[in-house]
Amino acid sequence: MRSMLNVALPKGRLGEKVYAMFEKAGFPCPSILENNRKLIFENEELGLRFFWAKPSDVPIYVERGVADIGVAGKDILLEYAPDVYELLDLGIGKCRMAVAAPEDFRDDPARTLRVATKFSRIARNYYEAMGREIDIIHLTGSIEIAPIIGLSDVIVDIVETGTTLRENHLEVRAEVVPISARLIANKAGYKFKGDLVDRITAGIAAQVNGN
Amino acid sequence: MSYDKSVLCGNESAAFRLRGLYRRFGYTQYKMNKFEEYDLYVRNKDFLISDHVITFTDTNGRLLALKPDVTLSIIKNGKDTPGAVQKVYYHENVYRISDRTGAFQEIMQVGLECIGAVDDYCVLEVLSLAARSLTAISDRAVLDISHLGLLSAVLDSLLVPSATRAALLAAIGEKNLHELTALCAAADVTAQKTALLRELCTLQGAPDAVMPRLVALLTGTVPAEMLASFSRLMMALVTAGLGHIVRVDFSVVGDMGYYNGIVFKGFVEGVPTGVLSGGQYDKLMQKMGRSSSAIGFAVYLDLLERLSAEPRSYDGDALVLYGAEDDPAVLAAALEQLTADGTTVLAARTLPAGLRFRRCYRLNGKEGTLDEIDA
Numbered sequence: 167m168r169s170m171l172n173v174a175l176p177k178g179r180l181g182e183k184v185y186a187m188f189e190k191a192g193f194p195c196p197s198i199l200e201n202n203r204k205l206i207f208e209n210e211e212l213g214l215r216f217f218w219a220k221p222s223d224v225p226i227y228v229e230r231g232v233a234d235i236g237v238a239g240k241d242i243l244l245e246y247a248p249d250v251y252e253l254l255d256l257g258i259g260k261c262r263m264a265v266a267a268p269e270d271f272r273d274d275p276a277r278t279l280r281v282a283t284k285f286s287r288i289a290r291n292y293y294e295a296m297g298r299e300i301d302i303i304h305l306t307g308s309i310e311i312a313p314i315i316g317l318s319d320v321i322v323d324i325v326e327t328g329t330t331l332r333e334n335h336l337e338v339r340a341e342v343v344p345i346s347a348r349l350i351a352n353k354a355g356y357k358f359k360g361d362l363v364d365r366i367t368a369g370i371a372a373q374v375n376g377n
Numbered sequence: 378m379s380y381d382k383s384v385l386c387g388n389e390s391a392a393f394r395l396r397g398l399y400r401r402f403g404y405t406q407y408k409m410n411k412f413e414e415y416d417l418y419v420r421n422k423d424f425l426i427s428d429h430v431i432t433f434t435d436t437n438g439r440l441l442a443l444k445p446d447v448t449l450s451i452i453k454n455g456k457d458t459p460g461a462v463q464k465v466y467y468h469e470n471v472y473r474i475s476d477r478t479g480a481f482q483e484i485m486q487v488g489l490e491c492i493g494a495v496d497d498y499c500v501l502e503v504l505s506l507a508a509r510s511l512t513a514i515s516d517r518a519v520l521d522i523s524h525l526g527l528l529s530a531v532l533d534s535l536l537v538p539s540a541t542r543a544a545l546l547a548a549i550g551e552k553n554l555h556e557l558t559a560l561c562a563a564a565d566v567t568a569q570k571t572a573l574l575r576e577l578c579t580l581q582g583a584p585d586a587v588m589p590r591l592v593a594l595l596t597g598t599v600p601a602e603m604l605a606s607f608s609r610l611m612m613a614l615v616t617a618g619l620g621h622i623v624r625v626d627f628s629v630v631g632d633m634g635y636y637n638g639i640v641f642k643g644f645v646e647g648v649p650t651g652v653l654s655g656g657q658y659d660k661l662m663q664k665m666g667r668s669s670s671a672i673g674f675a676v677y678l679d680l681l682e683r684l685s686a687e688p689r690s691y692d693g694d695a696l697v698l699y700g701a702e703d704d705p706a707v708l709a710a711a712l713e714q715l716t717a718d719g720t721t722v723l724a725a726r727t728l729p730a731g732l733r734f735r736r737c738y739r740l741n742g743k744e745g746t747l748d749e750i751d752a
Contacts, residue, residue, distance in 0.1 A: 231649025249650065251628070255555040354644040354651065357519040357624075360581075 170213050171362050174228060174236030176221035180259045180347060184237045185216070187256065191369025213362065225250065225350065234355035235363055240345045241324055245285045251351040253367050257374045259347040263288060265340040266331050267320040268313050273339075282312030283322040292322065292342045310334050388485060388678040392468055394513040395487045395676060399466035402506060404489050407465035409450050415440040417449055424449065424635050424661055429474045431481060443472040448673060451490050452662060457669045462493035488655070488675035492662075495670035497606065500639060500657070501613050503672045507641060507653055508619045510676055515684065517646035520622050521581075523629035524607050525656070526638050530599035531577065537564045549578050550630040573598065581626040584611035591625065610639070635661040639672065645684070652680045693721040696734040698750075700726070703742040711740060711747050 173188070175181040185198060195216050198207040207216045219227055222242050227233040229248040237256065241263055263285065273279065275298070282303040283289045293300045303318050310330055312318040324345060325331065325338060349370065351363055396406070415432050422428040424446070431443040444450060447467050455463055466489040475482045489506065491499050504522065511518035528549070532542050541564045548557040557578055561571040576594055580587055588608050595604055614623045631640040636656045643653030655674020662671050695715060699708050708724060715722050715738075723734070738747035 229649070250551070252551045252553040252556070352649055354646075354649050357521070357644045358517060358646045 169359070170208065170210075170215040171235070171359050171366075172233045173214060173216045174219045174224045174233035175216055176224055176237055176239075176347075177218045178221065180221065180239075181218060181237070183258050184256065184347065187258075187370050187373055188216075188366070190373055191366060193366055193369065222246075228350050228352050231352045231355055233352065234359055235349060235351045235366070237347050237349055240343070240348055241285060241288070243348060243350065244288050244291075244343065247287065248350070249353065251353055251356055252348050253351055253363070254349040254371055254374065256347040256349060256370065259345070261324050261326045261345045263322065263342040263345055264325045264338045265292075265320050265322055265342060266310075266313075266325065266336045267339050269335050269337050271313070271319060273319070279320065280318040281320055281322055282309055282318035284309060285322055288342060289322040310336060388681040388684075391514050391676075391681050392485065392487050392678055395510050396466065396468055398509055398513060399489050399506065402464075402502065404464045404466040407447075407451055407467045407490075409444070409447070409454075409467070409469065411443060411470075412441040413444045413450055415442040417453055418442055418445060421449055421661070421664065423632060425473070429481070431472050444469075445471055445473040447471060447486065447488065447675070448490060448658070448661075449665075452492065452665050452667060452671070455492055455667070457667055458493065460494050462491060462495065462499060464491050465489065482679070485678040486675050487678060488673060490671060490673035492667075492671040492673075493669045495657075495672055497610065500672055501610055501617075503655070503674065504610070504614060504623070504639070504641065505617055505619060507643060507655060507674050508614070508622045510653060510674075511622060511643045511645060514652065514676075514681060515645035515647070518622055518643065519624055519645075520619075520641055520643045520653070521624050521626035521629045522611070522639060522641045523625070523627045524603075524638060525631060525633055525636050525640050526603050527595060527599050527607060528577075528627060528630065529633060530603070531574065531595070534598050535561075535564070535566050535570055535574075537566065545574070546630050546633075549574070550628050552578060552628050554578055577627050581628075582624055583620050584615050584623060584625055585620060587625045588612065607639075631656050633660075635664070641674070643674075643676075645681075647684055648680050650680065652677055690733070691735050692732040693723050693734050695720055695722045695736045695738060696728065696732075697722055697724045697738045697740060697747060698726065698728070699724060699740040700742070703740050707742055707745045708740055711745060715747065 175184055193212060193214055195207045195209040195214055198216055205217055221239065224236040224238040225242055225246050225248040228236040228250050239259055243252065279298060279300045280303060281289050281300045282305050284306060286302050286304050289302060303312065305312060309321045309323045312321055314334060322342060328338065331337060349367060356363055415430065418425060418430050430445050432440055435441050447469050451465060468487045470483050471486050472481060472483055491503050508520045511520055532545060541560055544560050545557060548560060554575055557574055558571060561574065573594060580591060588611050592604060592608055611625060614620065629640050629642045635658050637659045638657035640656035642651040644651055653674055653676045657672045659670045662669060697712060712722055712724055737750050739750050741748050
């Protein structure tokens, strides 16, 4: 039986853009565009099997080998730190991980900085590199409210347009790391299906470099 | 006494095959205590896969640990004898935190260590045994081999700060070309050196296909003898008939504080992570007060559990139901007859919940026969 290459795509607008790149690279799966409730889509001729996954779960699928390759945001990769190959920066889904604080906040280096974030590992690594002592407050949503109601001094979060920050009188104080979508591969899977993975990577890289 | 090999799980039969392989090459079994002084692991915790250790206080007040690693104990308990080589294999359980579940796990591990006056033949032998270990597990296997001495020499030539050096090494480990390029640009690495690093990051394949290019790429940047030695070793593996398993791949990176030369990782199809890991660890030997060299590897047998082809459809071949009134001797005689050809049988008064059998019988106590019935 021919072994299929399993591809985990992030659900949502980003995933649709990523699929378009696969298609343009010569690796289509037309059934994925049909309006139905199917979860898995195959192109037997090319030996490809696509499935949609929650964006934050894509690295788990790839690290565990049920997906040979997948696309995930750099924010998720930095936070979860999966043991995978990161083969390509797709140059889409661009935003930045930043430190934001109330407009009138003055940082006192003599005090422990209270940091609210969904991205505890990224925040810890960022402040550790600066030698700054922090108190991480791990939240799972509505991060912006934390400094407004006094739960934290600053937040570390993804900033796209900055509109939400401005409307809540918060401002970016520092950029932690730029974020974009990355093509990742399972290390073991790459050993046995590397030729097809390399052809897909090259096909998508040509589009990234052409942008 | 002969035994039915089908009773062994995938990882158990692999363990027996590997032990036989290592014995054939003169490696003797190293047995050790389950416990070790906790202090040994505190002093070398960076070498451990996980620095969490299960500890307890012995009756004499000493703080002991359930061993999370075997190599450290072998080094600690050995001594250097000029010109001599100690070749041992082990088959032990270790206790460490799973990076997936975050909980402690008992992990069955088989491996070998070659310690002492390690020469080029010893390195070749260990690499050959690593490759043969993989083929003993699966006919679809790959052994990736890298050289930290060569990688280190390339990174030294860049003259970049230690943080950048560590980040570059991590990027090579991820085959992350975009990050590698960005780091080089940020550290003002020349275009020529950036191109060299990018090619080193992507160069991979069978030794006979890759080595000529690698030698051309690294000549002038790394010590000539180190490169020549690596090249001879890789080609010797091809000569030994292992060229179809062995691949040169510099994405295998280990802790440069412990490993110094060859490092390698083995993969088999169907297991999502490396099942074998090893390398030369002279620096660890030095840290532990030993002056000789060492190379070894471990095979993570727990990862092979799911490798067996098919999940079992049945829990046994036959179920024999009997009643309270039946004579035990008659039942025993009927079972003896049924199991004579290797059939697996469970005798029970009622159908056990959750178990499945190919055939089901009811004991005819008067005749001493078994009547087949629907399960």
